[in-house]
Amino acid sequence: MTSRDVADRDTVHGSARDRRRARRHGRQRTWPAFWVFVGPFLAGLILFTFVPIVWSAVLSFFDAHNTVTPTRFVGLANYVDMLTNSDFLASLGTFSVFAVFIVPTTVAISLGLALLVHRLRFARAFFRSVFFLPAACSYVVAALIWKLSIFNGVRFGLANTVLGLFGIDQVPWLSSASPPWYWVALVTLRLWLQVGFYMVLFLAGLQRIPGELYEAAYVDGAKPGWQVFRYITLPQLRATTVAVVLLNLIAAYQAFDEFYNLMSSARGYPPFARPPLVYLYFTALGQGQDFGHGSAGAVILALLIGIVTVLQGKLFGFGRRD
Amino acid sequence: MRKPNGLSRRGVLAGAAGLVATGALAACGSNTGRGSSGGGSGPTVSQWYHQYGEAGVEQAVKRYAKAYSKANVQVQWTAGDYDTKLATALVGSGGPDVFEQSVAKVDQVRAHQLADLTDVFGSAKDDFTPAVLDAQTVDGRIYGIPQAIDMQMLFYRKSWLAKAGVSAPTTLAELTSAAKKLTNKKVKGLFLGNDGGAGVLGAVPLWSVGQSYLSDDQRKVGFTAAAAAPVFAALRTMYSSGSLLLGAPADWSDPSAFTQGLTAMQWSGLWAVPVVQKALGQDFGVIAWPKGDGSGALSVPIGAYASTVNAKSKHVDAAKAFAKWLWVDKTDYQRDFDLSYGFHIPARTSIAAKADKLSSGAGKDAVDLVQQYGKVQATPGWTSPMNTAYTDALNNIIRKGSNPESELKTAIGKIDKQLSTLYK
Amino acid sequence: MDGPHAVGYARSARGRVGAIARYTALVVAALLFLLPFYLLVRNGLGSDAEITAPDWTFFPTTLHWGNIGELFADPSVPMAHSLLNSGLVSVVQTIGQVALSSMAGYGLARIPFRYSNGVLAAIVATLMIPAAVTFVPTFVVVSSLGWVSTLRGLIVPGLFSGFTAFLFRQYFLSFPKELEEAARVDGLGHWGAYWRIVVPNSTGFIAAIGVITFLGSWNAFLWPLVIGQDSSSWTVQVALSSFMTAQTINLHELFVAAAVSILPLLLVFVFLQRYLVQGVAESGIKG
Incomplete structure (x- = not known):
């Protein structure tokens, strides 16, 4: 995701070179070999990525309730509905709130942990493993622990037990929408699960900073600590940081698992705290069974993320995955 | 009829089939993931149930299925959000042949999702309780065979109420103050589900102020925002006052919170009576939902899951025959299903008359409540989108504290829109 | 340093x-x-x-x-079966995805072809849109194939990752050409060079991608939820999710089920962490 431009650049060079070489080797027929290698993959990609996107684009112009082969063409009506649908827009709002919480905290904590772990002399591998370990958990397992043990609303929940020590009354973490305590559960869950992952990225970035830079800085009289961090470490980690922010944003955009498992019950999902994919899931595949609006929503979401990805490239001149 | 260019379903299928056959994927092509062995010859019929909480029900329905000889019946026990899973499955090709649902909805009938079961009843038709049969009837045709009647009611801990000096509440004001008095550091006063009642109460708050979902002819909204707003405002007050139990691991339908002593009162159902009896002995009572104001009544919602046949099934006739066999002919299985596990009221009056377990104690109290105040919760005209609009409004009022009147107006607007597409 | x-x-x-x-x-x-x-x-x-x-x-x-x-004796919890499903899905997806993507990556990096650029552009274009965003359309296609609630439906759509193919291409571009050219001199074709020279010399990279694919596959939830409507096709994640939102729950059984479900990945962590860390650093996106 972060390395799209390299592709384009390399392609131009790479295949120009290849073509020249092919000519040198005297008009070898290489296309059968090419298709043997690339064909199976490409066929699958077409069937399970391109066909769905095109089909979905088509469905989005139809009234497709309870069917995927609709007959009633409705033009842009589904798009108009979705873009004026306060629930759909609210789902984008939910994503924004989530991103505002999760992105800065993830960057700060994973960078902090990476800096702490990076300079360790003893037990470095141990701490790295401990922080990375939650990545082995699925969102479902984490949600189970969060919902039923840490943030349940009754007296035997861990959070309420701790609050009880301070004489504070039970808090209905996941039930309450005002104040929206559920964000505490949603954000801490994702932090726990993913900071170790991003810490590994930062560690890789830190390892790539040449030691001479630091030595030169000390020779120039820089004080260890904040100054060195501010003027050497941070600028050197710029590419990693940009990548972490973007990966984080894209992952938050696709948030589904923990929302679904923390917020829904046997009677469905509440009308708030619905990120885009949750909203789409219940529109298209839930009791509504509305593939027309669902597809229009999917197209809008895909376009939005496509635009962000392209802008990202323009702004950060990507390519370097550090 | 317009068709998108080159993208007819068949075209895509043909293309896909070709790709799959030639690709490296054929390896996993034959495994359908369905283990299909079991008793019975003939076609394989899949049957879905939602998850009943009472121990033994799952084994019982599997035993019935196995005893059927004319088809190989595969029972699926569905935990979690059954309604959503069912709705998804009914659109795709992998849906169940026979399934249970509590009401045959008008829009399902219009979309030709349900097979007409009118002719499987025969002379037994008059034996079914009319109210629950009506919930399966659209335009005079019957689309489901009622299995068992469920009812919901309020459980309360007698000794705790006595200690707090409160009597069993009969009005909403009494309920609110009782919940408050019964709340202390370790115990909450009332449990209406983890969403504060937004999901489970349904039409009950409306009934308590003399309103209903829809008008009698099902063509108009049956409540006004102004008349219904006060009762929801009261629920919100209760929710925000800290006297409701919220966020319990098990939701309202499971009596765990009540039996574990997390709450003094809990909204649950008849099915929970055996478990509560076992845990608390005689130290509990059951009552109807209290009146909201002078114009309302005590309310007891009833409903019956009914066996329904998927019209798109490949074996509609076999599925119908099986449904008839189990839920019309085999009265001994029906009795076992209704009374041997949790308590349910038999949907057939001839079986209900002989139900000893419902003739004493809390079981009898519940049946009395049904006879006096019982009302069917959902009707065929109340479709899923309408229910979603209504439940969303309740969630927003109770959990977010949104303005009741404007939320209800929004819901009424959405329901009106649905009604106008159904009855043009 | x-x-x-x-x-x-x-x-x-x-x-x-x-x-x-x-x-x-x-x-x-x-x-x-x-x-x-x-x-x-x-x-x-x-x-x-x-x-x-x-x-x-x-x-x-x-x-x-x-x-x-x-837990395993409880007839209403298809634990053993869902673990088996999860195992099958993740193993087949890991092997399949690595095989298909590495071949495609090799073809794109090493076999000259007039439309190679176009093919690459098409693959790169798919990177713009994360697969999760297109789950509704993919469901439409898969359900039309009649693959709902089947292992095919669970596995096959996850075999084709544009991103993994792209990673392999990038990796093979930096693979020392001399090795392959020696092989070509020895009379090996593209397939021979790929299979006898390139793959055996790329085991570290393949392991890294494989481990992280396995992790993502085992922990996947949205797609298995959408496609696994019948409990016979539930993966362990869908089973856990269903039972935690169920009407009735059995606390200790749920937690022990969750603990059992992460055991395979804990083993991966203990024994293959080196590859996992490398995989994260290489791909920086999956998992």
Whole structure:
């Protein structure tokens, strides 16, 4: 995701070179070999990525309730509905709130942990493993622990037990929408699960900073600590940081698992705290069974993320995955 | 009829089939993931149930299925959000042949999702309780065979109420103050589900102020925002006052919170009576939902899951025959299903008359409540989108504290829109 | 290279205080990170009475190992079957995705072809849109194939990752050409070069991608939820999710099920962490 431009650049060079070489080797027929290698993959990609996107684009112009082969063409009506649908827009709002919480905290904590772990002399591998370990958990397992043990609303929940020590009354973490305590559960869950992952990225970035830079800085009289961090470490980690922010944003955009498992019950999902994919899931595949609006929503979401990805490239001149 | 260019379903299928056959994927092509062995010859019929909480029900329905000889019946026990899973499955090709649902909805009938079961009843038709049969009837045709009647009611801990000096509440004001008095550091006063009642109460708050979902002819909204707003405002007050139990691991339908002593009162159902009896002995009572104001009544919602046949099934006739066999002919299985596990009221009056377990104690109290105040919760005209609009409004009022009147107006607007597409 | 302390200030008194502070912070953080695992074990091997007791029980007085047996003996929880499904799905997806993507990556990197650029552009275009965003359309296609609630439906759409193919292409571009050219001189074709030279010399990279694919596949939830409508096709994640939102729940059984479900990945962590870390650093996106 972060390395799209390299592709384009390399392609131009790479295949120009290849073509020249092919000519040198005297008009070898290489296309059968090419298709043997690339064909199976490409066929699958077409069937399970391109066909769905095109089909979905088509469905989005139809009234497709309870069917995927609709007959009633409705033009842009589904798009108009979705873009004026306060629930759909609210789902984008939910994503924004989530991103505002999760992105800065993830960057700060994973960078902090990476800096702490990076300079360790003893037990470095141990701490790295401990922080990375939650990545082995699925969102479902984490949600189970969060919902039923840490943030349940009754007296035997861990959070309420701790609050009880301070004489504070039970808090209905996941039930309450005002104040929206559920964000505490949603954000801490994702932090726990993913900071170790991003810490590994930062560690890789830190390892790539040449030691001479630091030595030169000390020779120039820089004080260890904040100054060195501010003027050497941070600028050197710029590419990693940009990548972490973007990966984080894209992952938050696709948030589904923990929302679904923390917020829904046997009677469905509440009308708030619905990120885009949750909203789409219940529109298209839930009791509504509305593939027309669902597809229009999917197209809008895909376009939005496509635009962000392209802008990202323009702004950060990507390519370097550090 | 317009068709998108080159993208007819068949075209895509043909293309896909070709790709799959030639690709490296054929390896996993034959495994359908369905283990299909079991008793019975003939076609394989899949049957879905939602998850009943009472121990033994799952084994019982599997035993019935196995005893059927004319088809190989595969029972699926569905935990979690059954309604959503069912709705998804009914659109795709992998849906169940026979399934249970509590009401045959008008829009399902219009979309030709349900097979007409009118002719499987025969002379037994008059034996079914009319109210629950009506919930399966659209335009005079019957689309489901009622299995068992469920009812919901309020459980309360007698000794705790006595200690707090409160009597069993009969009005909403009494309920609110009782919940408050019964709340202390370790115990909450009332449990209406983890969403504060937004999901489970349904039409009950409306009934308590003399309103209903829809008008009698099902063509108009049956409540006004102004008349219904006060009762929801009261629920919100209760929710925000800290006297409701919220966020319990098990939701309202499971009596765990009540039996574990997390709450003094809990909204649950008849099915929970055996478990509560076992845990608390005689130290509990059951009552109807209290009146909201002078114009309302005590309310007891009833409903019956009914066996329904998927019209798109490949074996509609076999599925119908099986449904008839189990839920019309085999009265001994029906009795076992209704009374041997949790308590349910038999949907057939001839079986209900002989139900000893419902003739004493809390079981009898519940049946009395049904006879006096019982009302069917959902009707065929109340479709899923309408229910979603209504439940969303309740969630927003109770959990977010949104303005009741404007939320209800929004819901009424959405329901009106649905009604106008159904009855043009 | 190990950063600032190369200069040696860590030996000063200030450095010692700093080191103590750093280790203290790390230990506190580590305890917080391990807390959920503690809860998993405490609740999974405890009894319901202990879990729901009014006062917190730090650890079950006796470990109820029988909970594990109870879980697998419970006929209403298809635990063994869903674990089997998860295992099949993740193993086949890992092998399939690595095989298909590495071949495609090799073809794109090494076999000259007039439309190679176009093919690459098409693959790169798919990177713009994360697969999760298109789950509704993919469901439409897969359900039209009649693959709902089947293992095919679970596995096949996940075999084709544009991103993995792209990673392999990038990797093969930097693979030393001399090795392959030697092979070509020895009369090996493209396939021979790929299979005899390139693959055996890329095991580290392949393992890294494989491990991270396995992780993502085992933990996947949205697609298995959408496609696994019949409990016979549930993966372990869908089964856990269904039972935690169910009407009736059995606390200790749920927690022991969750603990069992992460065991395979804990093994991966213990034995293959090197590849996992490399995989994260290589791909930086999956998992």
